[in-house]
Amino acid sequence: MSRYIRTTEYIRKQDWCDKRGWTEPFFQDNRWYAFPPNAVIPQPIPRTWYDYRLTISQLFGFLLYRLLMLVIIYTILETIVQF
Numbered sequence: 001m002s003r004y005i006r007t008t009e010y011i012r013k014q015d016w017c018d019k020r021g022w023t024e025p026f027f028q029d030n031r032w033y034a035f036p037p038n039a040v041i042p043q044p045i046p047r048t049w050y051d052y053r054l055t056i057s058q059l060f061g062f063l064l065y066r067l068l069m070l071v072i073i074y075t076i077l078e079t080i081v082q083f
Contacts, residue, residue, distance in 0.1 A: 013045055 009032075013025040017034050025034040025045060033042040 016045065016048070 010025065010027070013032050013034070017023060017025050021037040022034040022045070024042075025032055026042070027033075032045040034045050035042050
């Protein structure tokens with residue numbers, strides 16, 4: 001994950017925590033954690049739509065890559081069959 005994405009994600013998580021009274025968000029084991037009000041054990045921050053946005057864009061990129069490969073393979077096979 002790039003430093004820019006991690007920084008903007010931290011700001012977003014900090015805003016989420018500020019609105020709900022949670023403190024000290026941190027990233028560990030591919031999850032965001034923070035301390036709920038009056039707690040001594042950090043809890044995972046619930047995932048939001050934005051957390052899945054990157055996953056959706058990665059899936060779109062994968063599908064686009066597969067489509068491109070199919071077009072290339074089809075073009076190659078069409079060229080071979082014409083000879």
